[in-house]
Amino acid sequence: xxxxxxxxxxxxxxxxxxxxxxxxxxxxxxxxxxxxxxxxxxxxxxxxxxxxxxxxxxxxxxxxxxxxxxxxxxxxxxxxxxxxxxxxxxxxxxxxxxxxxxxxxxxxxxxxxxxxxxxxxxxxxxxxxxxxxxxxxxxxxxxxxxxxxxxxxxxxxxxxxxxxxxxxxxxxxxxxxxxxxxxxxxxxxxxxxxxxxxxxxxxxxxxxxxxxxxxxxxxxxxxxxxxxxxxxxxxxxxxxxxxxxxxxxxxxxxxxxxxxxxxxxxxxxxxxx
Amino acid sequence: xxxxxxxxxxxxxxxxxxxxxxxxxxxxxxxxxxxxxxxxxxxxxxxxxxxxxxxxxxxxxxxxxxxxxxxxxxxxxxxxxxxxxxxxxxxxxxxxxxxxxxxxxxxxxxxxxxxxxxxxxxxxxxxxxxxxxxxxxxxxxxxxxxxxxxxxxxxxxxxxxxxxxxxxxxxxxxxxxxxxxxxxxxxxxxxxxxxxxxxxxxxxxxxxxxxxxxxxxxxxxxxxxxxxxxxxxxxxxxxxxxxxxxxxxxxxxxxxxxxxxxxxxxxxxxxxxxxxxxxxxxxxxxxxxxxxxxxxxxxxxxxxxxxxxxxxxxxxxxxxxxxxxxxxxxxxxxxxxxxxxxxxxxxxxxxxxxxxxxxxxxxxxxxxxxxxxxxxxxxxxxxxxxxxxxxxxxxxxxxxxxxxxxxxxxxxxxxxxxxxxxxxxxxxxxxxxxxxxxxxxxxxxxxxxxxxxxxxxxxxxxxxxxxxxxxxxxxxxxxxxxxxxxxxxxxxxxxxxxxxxxxxxxxxxxxxxxxxxxxxxxxxxxxxxxxxxxxxxxxxxxxxxxxxxxxxx
Numbered sequence: 147x148x149x150x151x152x153x154x155x156x157x158x159x160x161x162x163x164x165x166x167x168x169x170x171x172x173x174x175x176x177x178x179x180x181x182x183x184x185x186x187x188x189x190x191x192x193x194x195x196x197x198x199x200x201x202x203x204x205x206x207x208x209x210x211x212x213x214x215x216x217x218x219x220x221x222x223x224x225x226x227x228x229x230x231x232x233x234x235x236x237x238x239x240x241x242x243x244x245x246x247x248x249x250x251x252x253x254x255x256x257x258x259x260x261x262x263x264x265x266x267x268x269x270x271x272x273x274x275x276x277x278x279x280x281x282x283x284x285x286x287x288x289x290x291x292x293x294x295x296x297x298x299x300x301x302x303x304x305x306x307x308x309x310x311x312x313x314x315x316x317x318x319x320x321x322x323x324x325x326x327x328x329x330x331x332x333x334x335x336x337x338x339x340x341x342x343x344x345x346x347x348x349x350x351x352x353x354x355x356x357x358x359x360x361x362x363x364x365x366x367x368x369x370x371x372x373x374x375x376x377x378x379x380x381x382x383x384x385x386x387x388x389x390x391x392x393x394x395x396x397x398x399x400x401x402x403x404x405x406x407x408x409x410x411x412x413x414x415x416x417x418x419x
Numbered sequence: 420x421x422x423x424x425x426x427x428x429x430x431x432x433x434x435x436x437x438x439x440x441x442x443x444x445x446x447x448x449x450x451x452x453x454x455x456x457x458x459x460x461x462x463x464x465x466x467x468x469x470x471x472x473x474x475x476x477x478x479x480x481x482x483x484x485x486x487x488x489x490x491x492x493x494x495x496x497x498x499x500x501x502x503x504x505x506x507x508x509x510x511x512x513x514x515x516x517x518x519x520x521x522x523x524x525x526x527x528x529x530x531x532x533x534x535x536x537x538x539x540x541x542x543x544x545x546x547x548x549x550x551x552x553x554x555x556x557x558x559x560x561x562x563x564x565x566x567x568x569x570x571x572x573x574x575x576x577x578x579x580x581x582x583x584x585x586x587x588x589x590x591x592x593x594x595x596x597x598x599x600x601x602x603x604x605x606x607x608x609x610x611x612x613x614x615x616x617x618x619x620x621x622x623x624x625x626x627x628x629x630x631x632x633x634x635x636x637x638x639x640x641x642x643x644x645x646x647x648x649x650x651x652x653x654x655x656x657x658x659x660x661x662x663x664x665x666x667x668x669x670x671x672x673x674x675x676x677x678x679x680x681x682x683x684x685x686x687x688x689x690x691x692x693x694x695x696x697x698x699x700x701x702x703x704x705x706x707x708x709x710x711x712x713x714x715x716x717x718x719x720x721x722x723x724x725x726x727x728x729x730x731x732x733x734x735x736x737x738x739x740x741x742x743x744x745x746x747x748x749x750x751x752x753x754x755x756x757x758x759x760x761x762x763x764x765x766x767x768x769x770x771x772x773x774x775x776x777x778x779x780x781x782x783x784x785x786x787x788x789x790x791x792x793x794x795x796x797x798x799x800x801x802x803x804x805x806x807x808x809x810x811x812x813x814x815x816x817x818x819x820x821x822x823x824x825x826x827x828x829x830x831x832x833x834x835x836x837x838x839x840x841x842x843x844x845x846x847x848x849x850x851x852x853x854x855x856x857x858x859x860x861x862x863x864x865x866x867x868x869x870x871x872x873x874x875x876x877x878x879x880x881x882x883x884x885x886x887x888x889x890x891x892x893x894x895x896x897x898x899x900x901x902x903x904x905x906x907x908x909x910x911x912x913x914x915x916x917x918x919x920x921x922x923x924x925x926x927x928x929x930x931x932x933x934x935x936x937x938x939x940x941x942x943x944x945x946x947x948x949x950x951x952x953x954x955x956x957x958x959x960x961x962x963x964x965x966x967x968x969x970x971x972x
Contacts, residue, residue: 208875275806350923387872
């Protein structure tokens with residue numbers, strides 16, 4: 147018999163498999179591959195998936211960060227969330243996360259410690275164990291901490307998703323955190339950066355209707371293979387709260403040099419109304 | 420598994436069951452068609468649903484096809500246990516040595532009580548009437564008395580026995596007659612498909628194989644030599660033979676475990692919250708599990724004792740068919756405390772908990788549980804469990820949580836976060852996912868909830884930033900008693916920041932909740948607005964003040 151102690155009661159001895167240690171014959175799983183899966187609608191943006199050990203910055207939309215984490219979650223990966231449920235500021239809507247595909251069954255939430263050293267320790271524990279760590283920074287992160295965590299993530303194969311919301315007023319409440327210090331959510335350049343360039347909501351009238359869908363233009367840029375920016379239009383979310391590709395996309399980036407660089411996620415204004 | 424002694428005699432037991440308890444705990448009456456699901460399969464259904472053809476094991480769609488009106492809800496073992504607590508408490512008055520097998524089923528050895536009440540029949544009737552008085556119209560209580568737990572359990576199950584018994588609500592198998600009574604029953608009763616969690620006594624595939632081999636009744640299995648079953652199927656074969664012959668899974672172990680195995684923790688200051696106590700129970704359970712496995716033993720009967728500052732005491736004995744893991748023990752402690760602290764106001768303790776004690780009542784040799792080669796369940800990888808424990812130590816038990824569905828109309832109340840240390844991450848956590856609910860927000864279970872898509876950022880009520888909402892003329896937008904806006908909103912200012920123009924809005928929707936209780940009642944107006952910076956928000960008006968409740972980010 148294997149060395150497992152009397153464990154889960156749901157699994158009992160099966161006469162056919164008794165005596166075979168499951169660790170001897172591990173099924174090749176997504177965990178062994180070099181990239182984590184992404185949801186189908188995000189494939190035009192991230193054709194290679196999420197490279198293990200990479201850092202993904204998502205700017206301008208919490209839903210987009212959730213949609214990025216939903217791919218590995220659907221594939222059976224465990225997701226850690228830090229800073230989602232802190233007192234004194236907005237919290238990530240868990241129902242929205244569920245609608246986008248982040249299963250609650252494999253989701254663990256940690257509150258963000260206010261001490262910088264503790265935050266770094268907590269992060270390193272999460273990065274060691276989970277497939278994806280979705281971070282909402284509460285403190286300014288030092289460059290040293292960030293580099294150390296990146297190295298740790300490369301070692302363990304975890305993906306860090308750093309999310310920053312659309313504007314300052316939702317991120318923090320006056321008196322708890324100083325907005326300016328949070329301007330750059332992640333101090334070092336991330337491997338991949340996704341941002342919402344423009345979005346329009348549909349469904350609201352003047353006293354009638356209700357919010358139904360949002361059409362969002364998302365751009366991805368980054369280092370290495372993903373250095374060429376890609377764009378796609380997404381329903382983020384659809385009327386069921388999921389994410390879908392808008393047909394007749396992607397929109398190629400213009401031939402001109404590029405859009406004016408957006409200095410900060412906190413001061414970003416979506417281009418279209 | 421030791422060989423059966425020729426003179427072995429199974430302990431005579433009474434088992435009391437409320438069929439389809441999960442539906443009763445969920446608040447459905449027998450005439451309402453409803454079913455409770457685990458992993459999209461029906462595990463319990465009300466009599467009305469069963470009459471329409473809904474059976475245990477059906478998929479959700481099949482159940483809805485057979486009975487279109489059926490209301491389906493997700494299973495919630497914690498709720499089942501909490502609701503079952505009054506039943507257990509009543510029965511505990513009758514017999515102190517009560518064992519709880521799980522929500523909806525409990526029992527006790529009958530030797531003493533039966534003599535006291537004047538025979539098995541009198542005892543069974545007494546137990547049934549006592550519990551029926553508590554359950555009332557919600558369900559029919561059934562009682563079975565027989566030698567051995569397996570026979571007594573089957574005797575208490577309505578689906579097994581037809582109307583041939585004189586009193587359909589109780590079945591009493593004569594002493595020594597368990598094997599003959601069981602002989603005619605189908606072999607499929609060995610595996611209990613409706614017990615998702617605990618007592619899957621014999622693996623389903625073994626039962627399938629035995630059926631295909633032509634052994635269709637328990638009598639046919641019992642007639643085989645036990646050695647042949649052991650040689651062909653190993654320990655499960657022995658268990659199958661023991662059960663079919665009317666014995667318990669394990670030979671009874673008359674030596675009580677030494678008292679020094681019990682573990683306890685005292686709280687100073689007293690603990691008021693279930694979560695905190697459950698977190699302590701987790702480490703306590705791990706300690707006990709470690710002590711037992713050091714001796715090569717595992718626990719099947721666990722006595723959980725809790726005491727409060729005012730010396731109120733509650734003890735329950737929990738029974739588990741297979742050896743309990745640390746997570747299983749911790750979960751049972753949580754159920755027990757949940758039922759006690761959130762029970763009816765008469766039974767609720769008046770002070771915080773000061774002592775928690777776990778004592779193994781009966782132990783068996785630990786044979787280990789072999790996981791399947793390709794396990795499909797969502798077991799947490801060991802490193803995740805370790806990371807959760809480590810973070811709990813680093814940041815405090817309250818800081819590491821997992822979401823659990825609660826239901827509700829407000830974006831902040833339909834989900835609760837439970838300390839991850841207090842739940843069994845390895846186990847089949849059923850209440851963790853929101854149920855499949857209708858897309859129409861006007862339909863039950865929470866009419867008036869927010870329609871999908873849900874907001875990605877929400878504010879807890881204490882953190883909602885105040886906003887001012889004004890119309891074109893600069894006057895504040897007000898809402899009258901008939902939920903009509905005084906004027907069209909035109910400008911929004913959050914927390915004193917820059918003003919944004921409102922380009923579209925919807926509402927106002929009045930929400931009046933729990934008006935009968937002024938302390939928890941809520942009365943508010945909701946409004947969705949889209950401002951010209953492209954941000955869609957949910958505003959609420961409560962006690963004359965608009966505030967930002969959520970952002971569709």
